[in-house]
Amino acid sequence: MNGQRQAFEMRLEHDWPLPSWLTLLLAIGIVVLMYYRFSRRSPEQPAWRHLALLSLRFVALFLVFVMMYGFVLRPYRTSPSDLVLLIDDSASMSATDAHPLDGRSELDESKANDRVERDRFHRVTDWLLVDQATILTKLIGNYQLRVRFLSGGGFDSQGVDFGELTRQIADHGANYSRSPLGIRVREILEQQRGRPTAAIVVFTDGVNTEGATLESSGDDARGRDIALFLVGVGQERSTRDIRLRDVIVDDVAYVHDVVPVEVTLTSSACSGDTTTLTLSDTSGKVLDERPITIATDGVAQQESLMWRPVTTGLHELTVNVQGLAGETDSGNNEKVVRVDVRDSVLRVLLVQTYPSYEFRYLKNVLGRGAVGSEGEPQSICELTTILQEADAEYVDIDNNAQRVFPTRWEALLEYDVIILGDVAPEFLGPVAMENIVRFVREHGGGALLIAGQRYNPQAYRDTPLAELLPLRLGETAGNSSTGDLSIGMNVRLSHVGDHSPFVRVAMEQKRNLELWRAWSPYWGVPDAEPLPGTHVLVEAADRTSSSGFAVPLICHSYVGPGNVVMHTSDDLWRWQFTANEQAYVRYWMQTIRFLGRPKMTDAGGIRLQAEREQYRFGDAVTLSVRFLDERTAPEHDDEVSVIIGGEGGQDRSVQLHRWTGLRGFFLVEIPQLLPGRYHARLAAPQVADKIPACDFEVIPPDTELTGVDLDEKAMRAAAEISRGKYYRMQDVEQMLHELPLGSQLRVEALPSRPIWNSSLVAALFMASLSCEWILRKRWGLA
Numbered sequence: 001m002n003g004q005r006q007a008f009e010m011r012l013e014h015d016w017p018l019p020s021w022l023t024l025l026l027a028i029g030i031v032v033l034m035y036y037r038f039s040r041r042s043p044e045q046p047a048w049r050h051l052a053l054l055s056l057r058f059v060a061l062f063l064v065f066v067m068m069y070g071f072v073l074r075p076y077r078t079s080p081s082d083l084v085l086l087i088d089d090s091a092s093m094s095a096t097d098a099h100p101l102d103g104r105s106e107l108d109e110s111k112a113n114d115r116v117e118r119d120r121f122h123r124v125t126d127w128l129l130v131d132q133a134t135i136l137t138k139l140i141g142n143y144q145l146r147v148r149f150l151s152g153g154g155f156d157s158q159g160v161d162f163g164e165l166t167r168q169i170a171d172h173g174a175n176y177s178r179s180p181l182g183i184r185v186r187e188i189l190e191q192q193r194g195r196p197t198a199a200i201v202v203f204t205d206g207v208n209t210e211g212a213t214l215e216s217s218g219d220d221a222r223g224r225d226i227a228l229f230l231v232g233v234g235q236e237r238s239t240r241d242i243r244l245r246d247v248i249v250d251d252v253a254y255v256h257d258v259v260p261v262e263v264t265l266t267s268s269a270c271s272g273d274t275t276t277l278t279l280s281d282t283s284g285k286v287l288d289e290r291p292i293t294i295a296t297d298g299v300a301q302q303e304s305l306m307w308r309p310v311t312t313g314l315h316e317l318t319v320n321v322q323g324l325a326g327e328t329d330s331g332n333n334e335k336v337v338r339v340d341v342r343d344s345v346l347r348v349l350l351v352q353t354y355p356s357y358e359f360r361y362l363k364n365v366l367g368r369g370a371v372g373s374e375g376e377p378q379s380i381c382e383l384t385t386i387l388q389e390a391d392a393e394y395v396d397i398d399n400n401a402q403r404v405f406p407t408r409w410e411a412l413l414e415y416d417v418i419i420l421g422d423v424a425p426e427f428l429g430p431v432a433m434e435n436i437v438r439f440v441r442e443h444g445g446g447a448l449l450i451a452g453q454r455y456n457p458q459a460y461r462d463t464p465l466a467e468l469l470p471l472r473l474g475e476t477a478g479n480s481s482t483g484d485l486s487i488g489m490n491v492r493l494s495h496v497g498d499h500s501p502f503v504r505v506a507m508e509q510k511r512n513l514e515l516w517r518a519w520s521p522y523w524g525v526p527d528a529e530p531l532p533g534t535h536v537l538v539e540a541a542d543r544t545s546s547s548g549f550a551v552p553l554i555c556h557s558y559v560g561p562g563n564v565v566m567h568t569s570d571d572l573w574r575w576q577f578t579a580n581e582q583a584y585v586r587y588w589m590q591t592i593r594f595l596g597r598p599k600m601t602d603a604g605g606i607r608l609q610a611e612r613e614q615y616r617f618g619d620a621v622t623l624s625v626r627f628l629d630e631r632t633a634p635e636h637d638d639e640v641s642v643i644i645g646g647e648g649g650q651d652r653s654v655q656l657h658r659w660t661g662l663r664g665f666f667l668v669e670i671p672q673l674l675p676g677r678y679h680a681r682l683a684a685p686q687v688a689d690k691i692p693a694c695d696f697e698v699i700p701p702d703t704e705l706t707g708v709d710l711d712e713k714a715m716r717a718a719a720e721i722s723r724g725k726y727y728r729m730q731d732v733e734q735m736l737h738e739l740p741l742g743s744q745l746r747v748e749a750l751p752s753r754p755i756w757n758s759s760l761v762a763a764l765f766m767a768s769l770s771c772e773w774i775l776r777k778r779w780g781l782a
Contacts, residue, residue, distance in 0.1 A: 011076065013752070014069040030061060049779055056772040063765040067756045074752040081198040081742025083143035084188055088150045088181070088204035093121040093174035097235045120233040121174035123729060124203040133166050142741065143198060150184050151176035182212030189224050198742030199227045199724065205234040206711030209617065209700050213672055214714045218721035227724035229739065231732050234710035240269040240324060242294065243332040246611060246622055247319045248659055254593045255312050255343045258504045260661065261305040263319055270294045276322040279305040281315065288507065304499065306507045309341040346596040347414060348381045351405060352421035353388040358450060358570035359421055365588050367400055381592055388427050405432050412439055416596040422452020422570065425463050433464040440468060440562035444631035446595025449566040451525050468564050470534040470557035474527030474546055488520030490541040491553065497537030499660045502594040503554065505583040518579035521571035524551050528568065533557055533636050558663060561631030563595050598631045605629065608642065608682050608692035615698045621670045623680055625656055630664030634685055640666040643683045646676045653683060675700040
């Protein structure tokens, strides 16, 4: 075809029969010999004369090697690399966008206009054919151009009349009913096997309705060392929609406890808008309400609602997000959840060596059975106390007191929660300490450790109780102050603590933070850092350990099926005076109930479910695993996984993560599943009975025109994976300057031109020998 660039490549070749290593060995031997001769030069002659003669000898020897090798210059006629243009001609490319002019001026009559109405496919063809097809001519001059369409077929520039080529492009239309982008790219990669390919340029809106994704084809292109240059055609215009994607709440709750309702929202074309999120009961009474601002379209946004049940029984709650103006689908703005509210009396054992303030106030809160200002009970437990240094009459006066710690395992099982204050390990004894660990790890009981200034936790280092400690103690982690006892620490909630239910002492998040900041403990375990799997809930904002961690004040961890909460300071009693007594009491009530939760947990079972049975292609699939008996849930946050299998596809393993504050609830979101039916089954932890499983389906769009929004995210990912680049259509001119030329393909070997026997080589050889002989005669070195 006219305009094809003719190129030549010159290559230096030889016909020396001996192996290279032998030639190299010979050359090294000659150089060593010549250096030996140079080192034995006459001291009467200056060194530069010997160097000059040595250089001339090197030149002569080099020319001898050139002649021995038989070097020739062989020219080759070459052809440029392939450049594949893949043009999306699916029906979604017939969508019309108002868009800026693309790089070059498209039409003379539109130059005065800022924007042009043109369907996506013809924006691409106009750019290729504008100004008498100068772009197409330039590409053909630099590459072997191969034009392909998504629907199949295409043509090559070689051997095709230029006028016929431009006519075929101009006459083509976008009416293909499918968008198998990933499949088509893979087909082209297979067709290019063995051919030098500079790049594959894809003009598309990124709408992929079946088969492999663009990202997966990017992996294939990278494996073939072919870069994908993707040009996005269209606009990221989305239908206005806000959707309640997930509502997560515990199935079972205690009466009068704060119950968090975690809500996940997604939106499109709503960024920056404000709306209202409400929680109501079956009568329509609003239980919680808060205004929210939509942050970023397409990104999951988490919000929290709070509810404090005042009656027991099964409660049906409705979560609703107020619809926005212009929203066409309001059916996804509401979800209904059910919570079983129960009341239960927990048996608590409180152990302390000496009567500290923390012990006294805690004993008063857990044992007094008073009623708060809101009519809620302030005691939900039967308390038993053990005070080692108490007077002998103490047990006779206090009906809830005992003299010694229960040593029998059966006696310990009568309790739901054990609170260990500053207790000497010698007072407990090894058998009792082993039983406490067993109570948590095997029985699923709750334990609360309150650090003191004598024993807890330093004295527990080499005892069985060390297994319950959620902190790694440093060498200096003695039971001493973190600093000046006259200056209180500033306290803050961690990110996990901000979402943890038992440290939520006020319905409003802002008020909850204010109440916790009012606590100013004067001391805490100074040199400690959380172990892996430990959740720090409350920490010091202005004190750090020797390893740089903020000093943890309240933390939580799972030990077997049981829960462990640790206070690294026994100054919490001061909080009721700096905040209010109600917050202090509420915290203790909720913490005891949290630790005693296994008592009201449903018996056995694991439930695996999808958020819904059908998903539209492009939606993220949400899978959840709930352990009905949360004592059977794994200790660590990442020990649950499921295997997902599709029709004719390869199984894949997906890891779930624990939802903050809910031990038995794990969640995962899976994007970009292709249309088809899927079966998910629990892979870990392994169960002896029937394996939990669920089924769901990803359905394709109704038509090619159902979803026509530009998918920049997928195109950017595919370009990055393949080491290519992504461009918007209006920036496509930049691509012309950044496309690689690729390697040249040799098509014909031309007659060679010998170098070894050329007159120039012979003349240089004779000149070097003659110069050396003349200089030796002149300097008397012959």
